[in-house]
Amino acid sequence: xxIEVIYDNENLLLKRREIKCxxxxxxxxxxxxxxxxxxxxxxxxxxxxxxxxLKNSTGSNTMSGTFYIYDDKQIAEKQINQHVFSRLIKDDK
Numbered sequence: 001x002x003i004e005v006i007y008d009n010e011n012l013l014l015k016r017r018e019i020k021c022x023x024x025x026x027x028x029x030x031x032x033x034x035x036x037x038x039x040x041x042x043x044x045x046x047x048x049x050x051x052x053x054l055k056n057s058t059g060s061n062t063m064s065g066t067f068y069i070y071d072d073k074q075i076a077e078k079q080i081n082q083h084v085f086s087r088l089i090k091d092d093k
Contacts, residue, residue, distance in 0.1 A: 003038070006020050006021060007019065016070050018069075020067075022062060022064050031087075038067055047070065048076050049067055050068045050069075052067060052068055068080070
């Protein structure tokens with residue numbers, strides 16, 4: 001599996017890092033697997049990574065994703081809807 005980061009921006013106003021990337025040669029990529037791949041690729045250890053959008057390309061094994069990376073969980077909870085956090089917690093169970 002190959003990961004290509006196509007957009008990496010530090011949003012100072014919202015205090016987050018915004019990343020858009022493409023995953024090549026994937027078959028069944030889940031949110032938690034995408035988070036660990038991003039952590040390994042960007043060498044992130046103690047930050048909160050939230051997958052906002054994961055989208056498959058029809059007819060190919062390519063997937064694109066948008067991720068927000070926060071330093072503080074309280075800032076993330078203020079900006080992101082609660083149902084996004086509940087889905088992440090539900091996927092961990």
